[in-house]
Each structure stands twice: as structure tokens, then as C-alpha cells.
Amino acid sequence: MISLNFDVGSKRPLEVLCLGCHSDDIEIGCGGAILRLAQQYPDCNLHWVVFSAIGVRENEARRAAKLFAESRVKTLLLKTFEDGFMPYAGAEVKRVFEKELKQIHPDLVFTHQGKDAHQDHRLISELTWNTFRDHMILEYEIPKYDGDLGRPSVFVPLGEDIYQKKVRCLMESFKSQRTKHWFEPETFLALMRLRGMECNAPGGYAEAFYCRKLVI
Numbered sequence: 340m341i342s343l344n345f346d347v348g349s350k351r352p353l354e355v356l357c358l359g360c361h362s363d364d365i366e367i368g369c370g371g372a373i374l375r376l377a378q379q380y381p382d383c384n385l386h387w388v389v390f391s392a393i394g395v396r397e398n399e400a401r402r403a404a405k406l407f408a409e410s411r412v413k414t415l416l417l418k419t420f421e422d423g424f425m426p427y428a429g430a431e432v433k434r435v436f437e438k439e440l441k442q443i444h445p446d447l448v449f450t451h452q453g454k455d456a457h458q459d460h461r462l463i464s465e466l467t468w469n470t471f472r473d474h475m476i477l478e479y480e481i482p483k484y485d486g487d488l489g490r491p492s493v494f495v496p497l498g499e500d501i502y503q504k505k506v507r508c509l510m511e512s513f514k515s516q517r518t519k520h521w522f523e524p525e526t527f528l529a530l531m532r533l534r535g536m537e538c539n540a541p542g543g544y545a546e547a548f549y550c551r552k553l554v555i
């Protein structure tokens with residue numbers, strides 16, 4: 340199978356927008372793809388938006404963005420919407436998209452998958468599509484207790500250096516989450532190994548995404 344690439348030419352950098360509801364969503368869902376993009380397109384710019392980053396989780400989000408994207412972070416927007424209540428503050432969340440995110444012109448957007456079992460995740464996915472109507476959007480997956488894994492359509496194979504770094508950075512950045520029974524290296528490695536198997540990744544590991552629309 341041939342690979343598509345995100346080459347936008349030499350005149351400007353690749354602009355990538357990463358949207359996540361909670362501190363750790365971006366990193367779990369597309370941390371490996373971000374590390375790979377940074378390796379492939381060292382000049383890329385990353386616009387990093389977390390809608391619920393409160394207290395210790397704000398510091399964790401800040402630290403993780405630095406570990407994953409380093410100096411490529413061009414925008415770091417950390418909001419304080421209450422975890423679990425985003426659909427009930429929908430108008431305020433939509434205003435962030437309308438007022439603060441519309442100024443960003445991304446070549447690629449990472450967001451939550453539309454059928455995610457978490458209500459906050461579904462809202463951010465919906466607003467992503469409302470706002471970025473002529474953009475390439477890849478929806479990432481988050482393993483969770485509710486069990487909502489599906490059949491994704493886009494795969495990003497990851498070398499050992501990258502998938503190990505992703506897991507290391509996750510464990511280093513989000514210490515407050517370690518009390519959750521699933522927040523451990525095995526969970527993240529297991530999902531990447533299964534997705535790697537599905538796309539015949541040379542190193543055996545991959546991240547997977549849902550793509551609803553693609554123009555070639």
C-alpha cells in the first residue's frame with residue numbers, strides 16, 4: 340500500500356491543530372503521530388488546545404506539550420471547562436472555536452472520534468467539523484472503561500523509538516492519572532500493537548484514526 344504524505348512545499352511550514360478535551364487526550368490519541376510528524380517535518384507548527392486543564396492537570400498538559408512537540412508549539416491554549424460537563428456548557432465551548440480557533444489555518448486537524456463514548460469527546464468532535472469545514476481532519480481514539488473501540492481507516496506506523504517515547508512521555512507527564520486502573524504502559528502498547536497488526540506496520544506498532552473525508 341502506498342503512503343500519503345503531508346508535504347506542503349518548501350515555502351511554508353506544515354500547520355497542525357491538535358484538539359483534546361482533557362489533559363492527556365491528545366497525547367494518548369495522537370502522541371505517536373505527532374512525534375512522527377515532528378521527525379518528518381521538523382519545521383512544522385503545532386497548535387495545541389486542551390479544553391479541560393485545571394489545577395495539576397494544567398501543569399501536566401503544559402509539560403506534555405513540551406515533551407511531545409518541543410519548540411514546535413506555536414499556540415498553547417489551555418481552558419478550564421469542567422470534566423464531564425462540556426455538553427452542558429456547549430455554547431461557551433463553541434465560542435472558543437468561533438473566537439479563538441478560527442484564526443488558526445491548519446493543514447491537518449487531530450480531534451476526538453465522533454462516536455466516542457465520552458460526552459465531552461463527542462462535543463469537541465462535532466464542533467471540530469462545524470468549524471473546520473474544508474480541512475483534513477483525523478479523529479483519534481482513546482481506550483476507555485466503556486469500550487468504544489471501532490474500525491479505524493487511517494494508520495500511522497510508529498518505529499520503536501517513537502512508540503516507546505510516547506509511552507515514556509505519557510507516564511512522565513500525567514502522574515495524577517496513574518491511579519486509574521488502565522493508565523499504564525501495557526494499555527497504550529497493546530492498542531498500538533493491535534493497530535500495527537491491522538496495517539502491517541514494519542515495526543509492529545501504529546496509531547489509528549478515522550477519516551470521514553479525504554480529497555486527493
Ligand SMILES: [Zn+2]
Pocket residue numbers: 360361364457460481
Ligand atoms: Zn478525555
